[in-house]
Amino acid sequence: MKPNKFFCTIVLSALAVCLNTSFAYRQKWFENSPPKITITSPLNDDRFAWNATIRYNIKITDKEDGSSEYDEINAKEVLLEVCYLKDASKVKNYLASKANMVKEDKGLTLLRNSDCFTCHASKNKLIGPSFELIAKRYPINNNSLERLTKKVMNGSTGIWGQVAMPAHPAMKKDEVREMISWILTNNSNPNISFYPGIEGAFRTKEKTAKETGKEVLVLTASYTDHGEKTSTQNKKYGQHSILLKAAN
Ligand code: HEC
Incomplete structure (x- = not known):
């Protein structure tokens, strides 16, 4: 190899390495962080009473959007799903089906952002x-x-x-x-209901002959962030689930 050809190859390789690292660095630097969602009350493993009101609170923090503690999150964009399951053995499959969700259904997003929930409730x-x-x-x-x-x-x-x-x-x-x-x-x-908002309340069912007392309630809060400053394309969806057990 002639010396200047050799030199050229070295310079080109170094340039390629530099570009590559800087691209990866840029990607990482600008990458939108996922939102962190926590149902702060009730607490996981709490007991629930039949035919009672359960108050709930959800906390959202997102690197780009801000924190619900400082009113930086639009409460309308937060959703709670409440699901009754016959007993604790059904929880695993239900949570597995939720874990596959990478984004909210488009129809639900449109509905939440419109006026529909002011006149209609799930149940x-x-x-x-x-x-x-x-x-x-x-x-x-x-x-x-x-x-x-x-x-x-x-x-x-x-x-x-x-x-x-x-x-x-x-x-x-x-x-x-x-x-x-x-x-x-x-x-x-009838066992699944939806509640928009970062806090609120829902009523549990009345206990009938069908309920054995082994029922569990799974509460899942979800939120989709707004992407990063330079692009709203890469939005990220997050969720948090807790389990409540029947009081008897
Ligand atoms: C101001 C209150 C109000 C708002 C806002 C509202 N609805 Fe309704 N909705 C009603 C009422 C009242 C009825 C029953 C109308 C009737 O009896 O024909 C109804 C009925 C419906 C029906 C059933 C219609 C039928 O023929 O059976 C659907 C579906 C519906 N609403 C969806 C929506 C959606 C989607 C939105 C948001 C884009 C929405 N509603 C916003 C009050 C509202």
């Missing part, structure tokens, strides 16, 4: 019917999706009572369809 009637009753009334098919999408966009009255749902003319049709699809797909199970 109770507010101004509008519960999502559970809606999901039980309409099978998941193209007909229901089309019909209910139109209802949300144009408004509705007379189906569930005389109170009207206002029209949502500014919404995009395919986005409303995603919301309806989330409602119909995820709300017919």
